[in-house]
Amino acid sequence: MSFKEWFVKRSPLPEMWREHMAEYYAPKNFNIFYYAGSLLLLMVVLQFLSGFLVMAHYIPTARDAYDSVYGIMYDVHYGWLMQYMHVDGVSLIFILLYIHMARGMLYGSYRSPREIVWIIGYTTYLAFMAEAFFGYILPYSNLSYWAGTVITSLFKSIPFIGHWVTTLVRGGAGMSGDTLGRFTALHVTVVFLVIVGLIVFHILYLHKVGSNNPDGIEIKANKGPDGHPVDGIPFHPYYSVKDLFGFGVWLTIFAAIIFYAPTFHHIFLERTMSTPANPLKSLPDVTPPWYLSPFYAMLRAIPNKNGGIILMVVAVLFPFVLPWLDKNPVKSTRYRPITRIMLIIFFINFFVLAYLGEQPPLPKYFFPERLGAAIYVAFFVLLPLVSKFEPTRTPPARVRFRAH
């Protein structure tokens, strides 16, 4: 008995390899948006590696946090590389998350039978938000200090136990070294493990029902004599080599940012991140990073604090019910022109809200912010009606694909 036979007999890996790679049949008509999924996986691995290296030099105390984070930049060999990888990686992850979700919405990937895939994926996005927030606080810059104060004070709006919860989250009456201790623990253990776990389940649940495609038709409905979908191709080697090419392009972009524009015009790394926490010097306007600012704009759209929080929570939770809001038998918006236009307005509106969320709280922005929030909510409210009555074109019986 060769070693290979001996090993294969005892190992679950060959079977898993077949199930998820070599004999996982994916539709052959994936377009450019379908790179985002594998790229996210790559970015999470890179965040883990750079985060591990940064963590080796980080000191989570109020006195040393800022100096230790910036000390990495000056005194650690290639410290700037791990630091910038970790900081810019966050923004790139959110760019990919938004592309990944927008693609799912465009082609109806959230629809039956993939509702659970969508819900797990959206939960992962929320976990990424929490992870990004905790990471944001750790350098204990002045922005960290005040952003942490603002965001943790949102818990005060919980009825009856709000103050108790806020104190528990902060580890005291205000931001302090105790906050850094618990946020570090959350950032590197609980929330990170939750993200990894959710990603595993996201993929397992996807592979159970099979991937959707830009035409929104089920390839499993049309199987060949060998029992495999005629429009499906094995993930390995076809999509593994395609994703390898995607990795190359994306890493080139990533490296170009790290080496030539690490702060990306101070969008990826804000200016107020580069001054130590100062409880006596509040920032004139605390704005969130670009990837969270659409929700911040909606929070500000209502002048009443609790009202704003309710609107923001509703806006964040709305996508969870998306699979049940869409009533049309046709999945892909390729064949649903009205929904496609609604979606494009929704995406542009999201960008505009991101821009508004970065602006100082001036009265001239109140109306656009309210309009943006109204458009955001209107999309979800109108979708059941529109999807029920909209005219659709008939999707093709087989996926549209031109051989390369």
Add this chain to the structure above:
Amino acid sequence: MKKYVVWAGMTLGLLANASGAFAADNGPKMLTPHYTYNAKTIIAGAKLFATDCMACHSIKFMRYEFLTQDLGMSKADVHKYIMLPTGSEFKGTMVSAMPINMAHKWFGLPPPDLSQMVRYKSQDWVYTYLLSFYQDPKRPSGWNNHVFPNVAMPDVLAPYGGIVNEHGKVLRAGDESPQKFKEQVTDIVAFLRFVSDPSVVQREDDGPWVLGLLVLFTIFAYFLKKEYWKDVK
């Protein structure tokens, strides 16, 4: 392929707009220093910083040895022009000799550490700030600033640049011509820009290699993909 070019163009356009949009800044009109960002400018700035700024301001993240490693200054020059005669170590950090408790007494609060100042306030801000001092008898120091009203810092560069009053009237001409003075301030700004991110040297050295290798990898991956996908009909 054409479709992707259009998409890439649209994305780049959005990003180009976004960079302007997200960097919103309100306040007085800022001047922009014009200079070539190279070792010569930075070293000139370092010498000025050592003589005119470092008596009060630390740049505690910088070490003297970075000036030789990153900028190619000789060790003798660093000793001669930059290092203060306070017994600091060549491998030590560039810390001001002013005791913090004395600084509190003299200025009300200690002069800030300038390590990340350009990153925090932008080089335009630092440049404009240094050029915006005026004489103000109402202030305890005798000085005030248009960009940073009621600042505790006196105009230490007045011997070079001269003294003006609030409305810009020259009360005493400086030792240097206005042109030369602006150049000096620009050098200081260039040095502080370097201090706020010294990785720029290594980044620009390694960047082309890293990008080149990644592009090469991408080209190979592209042809590998093309070869495999020939079978997909």
